Amino acid sequence: MAEDIxxxxxxxxxxxxxxxxxETDIIPIGLNEEVVRIISAKKNEPEWMLEYRLKAYQHxxxxxxxxxxxxxxxxxxxxxxxxxxxxxxxxxKSLDEVDxxxxxxxxxxxxxxxxxxxxxxxxxxxxxxxxxxxxxxxETLAEKGIIFCSFSEAVEHHxxxxxxxMSSVVPVSDNFYATLNSAxxxxxxxxxxxxxxxxxMELSTYFRxxxxxxxxxxxxxxxxxxxxxxxxxxxxxxxxxxENQLHAAIVEIxxxxxxxxxxxxxxxxxxxxxxGKGGVYNFVTKRGICKGENAKLSWTQxxxxxxxxxxxxxxxxxxxxxxxEFYSVAVTNHHQQADxxxxxxxxxxxxxxxxxxxxISAGVSNNSYRGLVRVGANADNARNFSQCDSxxxxxxxxxxxxxxxxxxxxxxxxxxEATTSKISEDQxxxxxxxxISTEDAVGLIVNGYAKEVLNKLPMEFAVEAQKLLQITLExxxx
Amino acid sequence: xxxxxNLHASINGKEILKGLNLTVRAxxxxxxxxxxxxxxxxxxxxxxxxxxxxxxxxxxxFLGKDLLELAPEKRANEGIFLSFQYPVEIPGVSMxxxxxxxxxxxxxxxGLAPVSATDFLRMMREKKELVxxxxxxxxxxxxxxxxxxxxxxxxxxxxxxxxxxxxxLDETDSGLDIDALRIxxxxxxxxxxxxxxxxxITHYQRLLDYIVPDFVHVLYDGRIVKSGDKTLAFELEExxxxxxxxxxxxx
Numbered sequence: 192m193a194e195d196i197x198x199x200x201x202x203x204x205x206x207x208x209x210x211x212x213x214e215t216d217i218i219p220i221g222l223n224e225e226v227v228r229i230i231s232a233k234k235n236e237p238e239w240m241l242e243y244r245l246k247a248y249q250h251x252x253x254x255x256x257x258x259x260x261x262x263x264x265x266x267x268x269x270x271x272x273x274x275x276x277x278x279x280x281x282x283x284k285s286l287d288e289v290d291x292x293x294x295x296x297x298x299x300x301x302x303x304x305x306x307x308x309x310x311x312x313x314x315x316x317x318x319x320x321x322x323x324x325x326x327x328x329x330e331t332l333a334e335k336g337i338i339f340c341s342f343s344e345a346v347e348h349h350x351x352x353x354x355x356x357m358s359s360v361v362p363v364s365d366n367f368y369a370t371l372n373s374a375x376x377x378x379x380x381x382x383x384x385x386x387x388x389x390x391x392m393e394l395s396t397y398f399r400x401x402x403x404x405x406x407x408x409x410x411x412x413x414x415x416x417x418x419x420x421x422x423x424x425x426x427x428x429x430x431x432x433x434e435n436q437l438h439a440a441i442v443e444i445x446x447x448x449x450x451x452x453x454x455x456x457x458x459x460x461x462x463x464x465x466x467g468k469g470g471v472y473n474f475v476t477k478r479g480i481c482k483g484e485n486a487k488l489s490w491t492q493x494x495x496x497x498x499x500x501x502x503x504x505x506x507x508x509x510x511x512x513x514x515x516e517f518y519s520v521a522v523t524n525h526h527q528q529a530d531x532x533x534x535x536x537x538x539x540x541x542x543x544x545x546x547x548x549x550x551i552s553a554g555v556s557n558n559s560y561r562g563l564v565r566v567g568a569n570a571d572n573a574r575n576f577s578q579c580d581s582x583x584x585x586x587x588x589x590x591x592x593x594x595x596x597x598x599x600x601x602x603x604x605x606x607x608e609a610t611t612s613k614i615s616e617d618q619x620x621x622x623x624x625x626x627i628s629t630e631d632a633v634g635l636i637v638n639g640y641a642k643e644v645l646n647k648l649p650m651e652f653a654v655e656a657q658k659l660l661q662i663t664l665e666x667x668x669x
Numbered sequence: 670x671x672x673x674x675n676l677h678a679s680i681n682g683k684e685i686l687k688g689l690n691l692t693v694r695a696x697x698x699x700x701x702x703x704x705x706x707x708x709x710x711x712x713x714x715x716x717x718x719x720x721x722x723x724x725x726x727x728x729x730x731f732l733g734k735d736l737l738e739l740a741p742e743k744r745a746n747e748g749i750f751l752s753f754q755y756p757v758e759i760p761g762v763s764m765x766x767x768x769x770x771x772x773x774x775x776x777x778x779x780g781l782a783p784v785s786a787t788d789f790l791r792m793m794r795e796k797k798e799l800v801x802x803x804x805x806x807x808x809x810x811x812x813x814x815x816x817x818x819x820x821x822x823x824x825x826x827x828x829x830x831x832x833x834x835x836x837x838l839d840e841t842d843s844g845l846d847i848d849a850l851r852i853x854x855x856x857x858x859x860x861x862x863x864x865x866x867x868x869x870i871t872h873y874q875r876l877l878d879y880i881v882p883d884f885v886h887v888l889y890d891g892r893i894v895k896s897g898d899k900t901l902a903f904e905l906e907e908x909x910x911x912x913x914x915x916x917x918x919x920x
Contacts, residue, residue, distance in 0.1 A: 622742075623718070
């Protein structure tokens with residue numbers, strides 16, 4: 192009976208579900224060597240890049256989809272997807288040449304590409320389907336020697352950096368989806384922060400899937416040279432479609448001696464409708480390496496979207512005294528499934544890692560935390576603290592925790608704490624009695640629960656993320 | 670202000686209120702006393718719209734509106750406040766954030782703009798003084814880690830913030846030591862005006878030494894079986910409830 196009121200909350204629609212009506216250059220569905228060659232040709236790539244892709248493709252044909260995650264992934268027909276779709280514009284040199292429809296789309300998403308209108312202090316690379324549409328503040332950043340451009344441009348203009356660092360953290364053969372990405376990736380962002388430079392603005396990439404029946408395969412490479420600092424944000428949305436869409440991305444981060452990288456994600460891919468129809472399959476490989484001494488990497492993620500999420504932003508702590516953090520809020524509602532967490536690989540001495548994971552499950556969804564803490568034989572005095580909390584809304588959803596620990600050095604200290612809690616009807620009624628509606632009460636409680644992680648996000652993002660949590664969970668209690 | 674007519678209510682199919690009548694006018698304090706299981710807390714739950722209870726018969730009007738038609742949050746925004754017998758903890762939600770949300774919901778309901786930050790903080794300060802509440806409590810999450818007495822004091826603090834028209838104090842005295850009782854009662858007395866009213870539900874006469882009621886009602890077996898002035902409370906304290914039971918059952 193008490194559950195009834197909890198059911199009676201209005202349903203909010205996915206706010207970013209619109210499509211952009213724009214002429215798209217899309218290649219026929221299917222995947223074979225020829226398709227890989229077409230993609231490479233469309234991007235005017237050098238021979239070495241094509242070889243890299245073909246090698247990845249050959250390897251991929253020998254691989255099978257991983258099935259160890261706590262996910263129910265339907266059979267995916269990789270031959271029924273188109274691997275390249277690009278809004279048909281002629282490589283715009285300035286904003287005036289960018290299709291107004293595209294500008295409108297990004298404006299609607301709250302990402303103005305006109306620099307004078309942009310959020311102050313944030314440079315954006317906007318990626319629609321397979322290509323980067325526009326990167327703002329490129330020139331301002333270049334004055335400091337910072338490179339921030341689309342991945343394709345980096346291949347063309349900074350081949351040495353790309354050849355040196357691409358796949359240095361996520362090898363081509365790393366896993367099924369990473370290998371697929373290496374074969375067919377289309378665009379993404381590249382960042383290089385030179386020695387001793389503190390990046391003066393937040394850098395961000397906004398990914399948008401638009402075209403139907405296409406996969407999005409972007410890759411991001413961030414290199415922070417010695418004594419540098421950068422904070423990077425990633426946002427993603429997609430139209431509401433009945434068909435599932437595949438998104439398999441790679442993010443690689445290289446952090447040199449004394450450098451620091453903060454990587455924040457607000458992932459809001461279309462999650463499918465209430466009955467589990469449609470939605471994005473999000474199979475992403477994100478990994479960083481703290482290569483030098485005192486290097487620092489911090490992952491913060493707010494995961495609210497996607498029908499299926501398979502994602503473990505990880506860190507290899509190679510440099511002595513290096514440290515890594517993973518802060519995560521993952522929300523699943525309706526039929527969403529998420530299997531997400533992190534891997535902390537301690538190799539250097541005195542390395543530290545901190546994991547804080549907050550899972551929120553509602554509807555009939557399933558939310559799993561999967562984390563690995565590995566301490567190598569030479570990682571003296573390695574230190575890890577993990578905390579995994581689960582919050583359940585209703586009694587038809589699932590929360591699962593899969594912590595793995597492999598400790599090969601007896602000086603290591605590895606701790607794991609976990610809690611599970613539920614929003615009670617008494618809490619909701621208490622809020623109601625103070626004049627707060629059930630919906631707002633859930634928002635208050637969930638945001639309170641996730642506060643520690645949300646506080647790690649840059650200001651502008653934190654506010655957005657709070658609203659997003661509330662919208663995602665509307666109509667979810669019960 | 671409040672008019673309850675022939676109210677019947679049940680929980681899990683078991684009838685608890687069996688034809689309750691009560692009229693409360695502005696400026697009045699009504700005490701409701703009665704033995705365990707008489708339906709005292711059920712009355713407060715039903716008036717505030719707790720979904721665990723089902724109203725099977727009768728009507729309740731509040732300031733001319735059909736109260737039973739309104740959702741719990743609307744009843745609150747109409748001006749009904751319940752000081753819970755067992756206030757719940759809401760981890761992670763700060764008292765400041767909770768109170769500001771509640772105040773702004775009420776203002777929105779009444780067509781007013783959200784309260785400004787300075788006005789809100791001033792209000793918080795004033796009302797905290799009124800109930801002699803420690804600053805550190807309002808910096809914590811709602812009721813989290815509060816002692817029994819602190820929780821009750823926090824209820825009266827919220828009441829002071831929300832300035833309800835009708836306050837229902839459900840066993841606010843239970844679990845309070847004598848000092849806390851005095852502070853809580855003082856808070857209630859200071860908030861009393863000709864425009865608001867209170868229903869004080871209690872087990873013992875003790876609280877009524879501090880909050881002097883205009884009327885005392887005895888609730889027994891789901892009905893108000895006896896009403897009087899404050900002397901009735903003394904009589905109950907002295908003689909217990911057995912004579913009431915005999916009187917009712919003898920009829």
